[in-house]
Amino acid sequence: MLYATRDITEPTERVRVARAALEAFAEASSGESFHGAALRQRLTQLADTPDNVLYHDDLNPIARAFALHEVLDAAQRHGLQFLAEASFPNMFAAAKGPAQAMLAAIPVEQGVLREQTIDLLIGRAFRETLLCREGIPLRRVIGPGSLAPYHVAAHAWLVDEVEGEEAKPGIDRFEFEGGVRLSVDLHLCKAALRRLSEAWPGSIAFDTLVSQAVADVGAALEPDLAGQVARLEEALIAIFKAGLLDIKLEPPPLTTAVAERPRASVVARWQAQTSREVANLRHRTVALDGIVGRKFVSLLDGSRTPEMLLADLNAFLDEIHAAGAEVAYVPRCATAEQVAMHLKDVARLGLLDP
Structure with missing residues (x-):
C-alpha cells in the first residue's frame, strides 16, 4: 500500500488507492502461499476498518507503530x-x-x-x-475491597429460556452487550445484575449496589450475610475481568430520567447534524435511527417540551415531503407516542444531560 501511494499526499485519495492496490495484489497472489494467504487475510481485516483508522495506522507518513x-x-x-x-x-x-x-x-x-x-x-x-x-507504589492484585471506591455499570438483561436447552432450577441467564451469556446461581449476584440492568446506562456506587441487592434478596441471605457479600464481590470482579462490567471512580454525567425540557449532550447534537453515529456520555459510539433520529437529537437543546419537540419534528417532516425528497423510512408525521418513544431511546443510549 505504501508503494502504491508513495506519490499521493491527499488523505482520501491515498486511502482509496491503497485499498485498490491491496485488493489487486491479494487477488493476483497465490492463495496457497503464506504471502498470498496473508494478503487475503489483511484485505478481509481492512474491509471493516474505517478509512480514518486505515490512514492513521498504515498510511500516515508521520505515524509509526511501537511495541x-x-x-x-x-x-x-x-x-x-x-x-x-x-x-x-x-x-x-x-x-x-x-x-x-x-x-x-x-x-x-x-x-x-x-x-x-x-x-x-x-x-x-x-x-x-x-x-x-516512577516511585509511586502500585497495587496490581484485584481482590477483596477493590470495588469499594467505584461506581459499577453493566449493559445486561435477563433472558428467557432457550428452546432446546434444559432449564436449571435457581439459575438465571443474563445476556451482555456483544451477545455474551452468563448463567448465574448466586442470589446476590442475580439481584445485583437486575439492578444494573435497570440502571443502564447509568452507574451505581458499589456500596449502594450491595445494599440494594441485599434488600432485594432479603431473609434468604441469613445467617451468612458477610460471606454472601464477599462472594458477590468475587463474582463481580470475575465479570469485570471478562470485560462485561464497567467501573469508574466518578459516574458518567448522564441521566435516564426525561426532564420537562430534555437536553442531549452538545457533542451528540453537533455530531447528529452530519452523522448517524454519535458519542454518548459514557464515551461510547452509538447509532441513531436514521435521519429522523438524528434530527430529533439535534432538537434536544433543553429549550423544548415534548409538545414543542412534536411540532418541530413534524415541521421537519413536512419540509422533507414538500421538497419531494424520497427518503426511506421517513413517516408523513410524528405522534406524541413516537416522541415519548424517541425520548426513551435517547435516554437509554446515554445521551441525556442531567
Whole structure:
C-alpha cells in the first residue's frame, strides 16, 4: 500500500488507492502461499476498518507503530512507569491452552512482562496505555475491597429460556452487550445484575449496589450475610475481568430520567447534524435511527417540551415531503407516542444531560 501511494499526499485519495492496490495484489497472489494467504487475510481485516483508522495506522507518513516495551523504555527515561490500560480488557480472552498457561506463569507483579507477552500471543496492535510517576507504589492484585471506591455499570438483561436447552432450577441467564451469556446461581449476584440492568446506562456506587441487592434478596441471605457479600464481590470482579462490567471512580454525567425540557449532550447534537453515529456520555459510539433520529437529537437543546419537540419534528417532516425528497423510512408525521418513544431511546443510549 505504501508503494502504491508513495506519490499521493491527499488523505482520501491515498486511502482509496491503497485499498485498490491491496485488493489487486491479494487477488493476483497465490492463495496457497503464506504471502498470498496473508494478503487475503489483511484485505478481509481492512474491509471493516474505517478509512480514518486505515490512514492513521498504515498510511500516515508521520505515524509509526511501537511495541509496548519500546514505549515504556522511553517513559522510564523520563521518570514514568506503566500504570494500566485506559480500559480493562480480558487478558485471556483470545489466549487459549498453552497461551493461558504461559501468562499464568508470569507473576502479577511483573505487569509489563505480562502485558508485552499477551500482545505477542494474541497479536494485539492497539493500546491506550496510562503512565504514572516512577516511585509511586502500585497495587496490581484485584481482590477483596477493590470495588469499594467505584461506581459499577453493566449493559445486561435477563433472558428467557432457550428452546432446546434444559432449564436449571435457581439459575438465571443474563445476556451482555456483544451477545455474551452468563448463567448465574448466586442470589446476590442475580439481584445485583437486575439492578444494573435497570440502571443502564447509568452507574451505581458499589456500596449502594450491595445494599440494594441485599434488600432485594432479603431473609434468604441469613445467617451468612458477610460471606454472601464477599462472594458477590468475587463474582463481580470475575465479570469485570471478562470485560462485561464497567467501573469508574466518578459516574458518567448522564441521566435516564426525561426532564420537562430534555437536553442531549452538545457533542451528540453537533455530531447528529452530519452523522448517524454519535458519542454518548459514557464515551461510547452509538447509532441513531436514521435521519429522523438524528434530527430529533439535534432538537434536544433543553429549550423544548415534548409538545414543542412534536411540532418541530413534524415541521421537519413536512419540509422533507414538500421538497419531494424520497427518503426511506421517513413517516408523513410524528405522534406524541413516537416522541415519548424517541425520548426513551435517547435516554437509554446515554445521551441525556442531567
